[in-house]
Amino acid sequence: MSLDSKPISSDKKPLYEASTQFINWRYSVEQLARIRASLNEAAVSAIRHTFESDEPGSSSNVLFLNSVEEQLLVKLYITKITQLCALFRFPEEVEATAVTYLKRFYLKNTVMDWHPKNVMLTALFLATKTTNNPISLETYTTHIPKTVASDILDLEFLVAQSLGFEFAVWHAHRALWGIWLDIQNLPDNSSSVSPDIYDSALKHVRASRLTDAELIYTPSQIAFAAMALAAPELASAWSHLKIAPKDSELLFPSFQDLTDAIKALIISDGQPPNIESVREVDRRLRLCKNPEKVPGTKAYLAKKAEEEKKAEGRRNKKAAISQQAMTDGDPFGNDLSKAQSALVDYDDDDDDD
Amino acid sequence: MDAVEKANTERQQRWVKDQKVGEGTYAVVYRGREASTGRKVAIKKIKVGQFKDGLDMSAIREVKYLRELRHQNVIELLDVFSSKTNLNLVLEFLESELEVIIKDRNLVFLPADIKSWMAMMFRGLEFCHRNFVLHRDLKPNNLLIASDGQLKIADFGLARDFADPGYKMTCQVITRWYRPPELLYGSRYYSSAVDIWSVGCIFAELMLRIPYLPGESDMDQLKTIFRALGTPTEDDWPGHTKLPDYVPVGSFPKTPLRDLFTAASADALNLLNKCFIYEPRKRISARDALHHPYFFALPYPTHPSKLPKCTTQLSARPLEEMDGNVQMNSTGPGVKANNNRLKRKLSSPLDEGKGRSIARRLDFTKISPGT
Structure with missing residues (x-):
C-alpha cells in the first residue's frame, strides 16, 4: 500500500492529508523544543511547590531533570518496546504504533509525573489492540517481569486521552514497502534489485523511530530518506519517475534539502542512548519525581484526601437535591429549571452502572 | 490536575446528557446536546470497567476509524472523553x-x-x-x-x-x-x-x-x-x-x-x-x-x-x-x-x-x- 507515493501532480487531496496525524501531530523542530521545555518548566515548578509545602526549603537541593534528559529516558524506553515486541513476536505495525504513542504521550506529559516504564507498557498494550493484534492482558503481564494488570489498566485512559483518542498512525515502514514495490517495477533494472537493499532501508526506518523524524516529516519522506541512505541511485531513479518533470524544477532543491535533513537526523540520533547516562538520569528522577504520583508519600495521601473530600461534597449535594425533590417537589418531577441543573451534574452519569 | 485530565474534563463539559434512549450490557446511549449551541447529539457511554482487558476492541475500532473518516454519508464522531471508568463517544444525532x-x-x-x-x-x-x-x-x-x-x-x-x-x-x-x-x-x-x-x-x-x-x-x-x-x-x-x-x-x-x-x-x-x-x-x-x-x-x-x-x-x-x-x-x-x-x-x-x-x-x- 504505497499510500504516500502518489504523484504530486494529482489535484485531489492525498488521503494522508485528511488524517489526524497530518492535522494534529506534525511539528517543527523549534515547536518540539518549545513544547518540551514548557512542559518541563511547568512540572518542575509544580513539584517544587509540592516539596516546599511539605517541608520548606526541601526543594533547594533537588536537581530536577531538564527536557533533554527527559527525552533521553523516553528514548531508552523506545528501545524496550523493540525488545518486548521481539519477545512477543508482535508484527512491526504494533511496535511502530507503540513507539509513536510513547512519543506523543510525552508531548502532553512529563517523565517526572509519569515514568516511561509504565507508560511504555500501557502504550504497547494499547497498540496491540488498535492495530487489531489483541492479546489478553493476563498473557501480556505474565510475560513481563514484575508487572500486574493494574499497572497497565490504571494508565490506559490517561494514555488514550493524551493521544486525543487518535489511534490511527501512518508509518514510514509502510511507505517504504510501497517504494520498494515501485522500485522493482522501475524500467531498466528489473532483475538487479537485491532484497538486501530493502533490508538495509528498513534498518534506517527502524533507526528513525529513535528520532523525532515522525513528528516532523511525513512517512513517505522518511521512507524515501531511508531508501536514499540504502541505495542513493535507485532512490533517485524512483523519485525522477514519480515527480513530473514540470514539478521537479520547482521542487528539487527543497526536496533534496529535506531528504538530506532526514538522513542527517537518522544518522545523528538513530542510535540507542548511552546506558550509563540514562542510568544517571533515572537515578535523579527517583529524587525529583512528582510525590503526588507516588503512592504512600505524604503528598500523595494529601491529594487523595482532597479528591475524596470533593467527591463527598458532590455526593452530599446530589443527595440534598434528591431529598428536596422528595419533600417539596411535584411527585412527577421538578420544574424544568431545577431538572436542568441536575443534568449538568457530571457525576450523575456513572450512577447507573 | 494534570493538563491532560483537565482537557478531558473540559471536553466532558461541552456536552450535556439529556435522556437515556437505549441500554445494552456494555453501553448506554443518551440523547444530549452541545452545551454552548444546543446542537442535538447522541452520547454512547461504554462501561470499560467491566472488561478485564481494558478498552474493548469494538470501542477501539469505532473510535479509531470514526476519528479519521469524515464524509457526509458516514456518521460523525464529534468528540471522545472518559468519565471514571467509562468511555463516552459523542456522535451526531440521527433520527x-x-x-x-x-x-x-x-x-x-x-x-x-x-x-x-x-x-x-x-x-x-x-x-x-x-x-x-x-x-x-x-x-x-x-x-x-x-x-x-x-x-x-x-x-x-x-x-x-x-x-x-x-x-x-x-x-x-x-x-x-x-x-x-x-x-x-x-x-x-x-x-x-x-x-x-x-x-x-x-x-x-x-x-x-x-x-x-x-x-x-x-x-x-x-x-x-x-x-x-x-x-x-x-x-x-x-x-x-x-x-x-x-x-x-x-x-x-x-x-x-x-x-x-x-x-x-x-x-x-x-x-x-x-x-x-x-x-x-x-x-x-x-x-x-x-x-x-x-x-x-x-x-x-x-x-x-x-x-x-x-x-x-x-x-x-x-x-x-x-x-x-x-x-x-x-x-x-x-x-x-x-x-x-x-x-x-x-x-x-x-x-x-x-x-x-x-x-x-x-x-x-x-x-x-x-x-
Missing part, C-alpha cells in the same frame, strides 16, 4: 435508521427513493474503501438517517483496515443474512467485496420490504443464497470448492432476478446482479457502482430531504451491536425471538473466542512483509 423505515408499513417507496438511498450508501462505502477500511457489518439497522434525509453508515465496531495480501482475517464477521458466500465458506483472505454483497442484500430488501436472504443457520444461509441465485459452478466461481469450510449444499438452478423483482428496472437488476457475483474479484466495486447506468437513468434519485420518513420517532435504538461484538456466549441470530421472527444479530463472538485465538496465533508467527 432514524433504515431498518425502521423499511418496516414502516405506512410508507411507500418509489424507485427514485430507493435509488437515492443506494447512492448515499455507495458514496459512504466508497469513501470507507478508498480509505482502506472494511466495514464488515452492513445491514439496515446500521444505516442511520439524519433529519435532512442523509443516510449515514454507522457502527464501526467490526471494521478493520484491509489486510496485506497473504495476511489472514477472521471470517466470523457480518450479520448472517448479509454475509457473502466466501465468508460462509470460511475464506480468510477477502476484500471490500464482502461489504458489496451486504449492500446487494440491502438493495433487494429495499425493493422487497423484507430481508432477501434470511437463513436460519450458517448452513441454511448458503442454501438460501443458492436457492435464490443458483448454486455456483466452477466457472462462476473458480476455486470455491477449495475454501476451508466448503460443503456441497445441493444444486439449485439459477432463477432470473426478474421473477422476484417484478417492478424493478433493467438497470436496477443489472446493478443488483453485479453485487451478487459469486467470484469476489468480479463483484462490482463501490466506485464502479457509483458509475453504473442505474444512477444516471430516469427516474433520478429523490432529494434526501424528500425521502419517506418514519412516522414514529426512534426512541430506543437497541444496542445489540455491542452485545453481539463483545459477549463471549452471545446466542446469535439463529435464535428465534419471542414473536418467532429471526433477529438480526451478529452470530459470532468475534475475536473474543475463536477469532481471537486465531488472530494471536497468526500475529506471533508472521514476519513482516518483505523479510
Whole structure:
C-alpha cells in the first residue's frame, strides 16, 4: 500500500492529508523544543511547590531533570518496546504504533509525573489492540517481569486521552514497502534489485523511530530518506519517475534539502542512548519525581484526601437535591429549571452502572 | 490536575446528557446536546470497567476509524472523553435508521427513493474503501438517517483496515443474512467485496420490504443464497470448492432476478446482479457502482430531504451491536425471538473466542512483509 507515493501532480487531496496525524501531530523542530521545555518548566515548578509545602526549603537541593534528559529516558524506553515486541513476536505495525504513542504521550506529559516504564507498557498494550493484534492482558503481564494488570489498566485512559483518542498512525515502514514495490517495477533494472537493499532501508526506518523524524516529516519522506541512505541511485531513479518533470524544477532543491535533513537526523540520533547516562538520569528522577504520583508519600495521601473530600461534597449535594425533590417537589418531577441543573451534574452519569 | 485530565474534563463539559434512549450490557446511549449551541447529539457511554482487558476492541475500532473518516454519508464522531471508568463517544444525532423505515408499513417507496438511498450508501462505502477500511457489518439497522434525509453508515465496531495480501482475517464477521458466500465458506483472505454483497442484500430488501436472504443457520444461509441465485459452478466461481469450510449444499438452478423483482428496472437488476457475483474479484466495486447506468437513468434519485420518513420517532435504538461484538456466549441470530421472527444479530463472538485465538496465533508467527 504505497499510500504516500502518489504523484504530486494529482489535484485531489492525498488521503494522508485528511488524517489526524497530518492535522494534529506534525511539528517543527523549534515547536518540539518549545513544547518540551514548557512542559518541563511547568512540572518542575509544580513539584517544587509540592516539596516546599511539605517541608520548606526541601526543594533547594533537588536537581530536577531538564527536557533533554527527559527525552533521553523516553528514548531508552523506545528501545524496550523493540525488545518486548521481539519477545512477543508482535508484527512491526504494533511496535511502530507503540513507539509513536510513547512519543506523543510525552508531548502532553512529563517523565517526572509519569515514568516511561509504565507508560511504555500501557502504550504497547494499547497498540496491540488498535492495530487489531489483541492479546489478553493476563498473557501480556505474565510475560513481563514484575508487572500486574493494574499497572497497565490504571494508565490506559490517561494514555488514550493524551493521544486525543487518535489511534490511527501512518508509518514510514509502510511507505517504504510501497517504494520498494515501485522500485522493482522501475524500467531498466528489473532483475538487479537485491532484497538486501530493502533490508538495509528498513534498518534506517527502524533507526528513525529513535528520532523525532515522525513528528516532523511525513512517512513517505522518511521512507524515501531511508531508501536514499540504502541505495542513493535507485532512490533517485524512483523519485525522477514519480515527480513530473514540470514539478521537479520547482521542487528539487527543497526536496533534496529535506531528504538530506532526514538522513542527517537518522544518522545523528538513530542510535540507542548511552546506558550509563540514562542510568544517571533515572537515578535523579527517583529524587525529583512528582510525590503526588507516588503512592504512600505524604503528598500523595494529601491529594487523595482532597479528591475524596470533593467527591463527598458532590455526593452530599446530589443527595440534598434528591431529598428536596422528595419533600417539596411535584411527585412527577421538578420544574424544568431545577431538572436542568441536575443534568449538568457530571457525576450523575456513572450512577447507573 | 494534570493538563491532560483537565482537557478531558473540559471536553466532558461541552456536552450535556439529556435522556437515556437505549441500554445494552456494555453501553448506554443518551440523547444530549452541545452545551454552548444546543446542537442535538447522541452520547454512547461504554462501561470499560467491566472488561478485564481494558478498552474493548469494538470501542477501539469505532473510535479509531470514526476519528479519521469524515464524509457526509458516514456518521460523525464529534468528540471522545472518559468519565471514571467509562468511555463516552459523542456522535451526531440521527433520527432514524433504515431498518425502521423499511418496516414502516405506512410508507411507500418509489424507485427514485430507493435509488437515492443506494447512492448515499455507495458514496459512504466508497469513501470507507478508498480509505482502506472494511466495514464488515452492513445491514439496515446500521444505516442511520439524519433529519435532512442523509443516510449515514454507522457502527464501526467490526471494521478493520484491509489486510496485506497473504495476511489472514477472521471470517466470523457480518450479520448472517448479509454475509457473502466466501465468508460462509470460511475464506480468510477477502476484500471490500464482502461489504458489496451486504449492500446487494440491502438493495433487494429495499425493493422487497423484507430481508432477501434470511437463513436460519450458517448452513441454511448458503442454501438460501443458492436457492435464490443458483448454486455456483466452477466457472462462476473458480476455486470455491477449495475454501476451508466448503460443503456441497445441493444444486439449485439459477432463477432470473426478474421473477422476484417484478417492478424493478433493467438497470436496477443489472446493478443488483453485479453485487451478487459469486467470484469476489468480479463483484462490482463501490466506485464502479457509483458509475453504473442505474444512477444516471430516469427516474433520478429523490432529494434526501424528500425521502419517506418514519412516522414514529426512534426512541430506543437497541444496542445489540455491542452485545453481539463483545459477549463471549452471545446466542446469535439463529435464535428465534419471542414473536418467532429471526433477529438480526451478529452470530459470532468475534475475536473474543475463536477469532481471537486465531488472530494471536497468526500475529506471533508472521514476519513482516518483505523479510
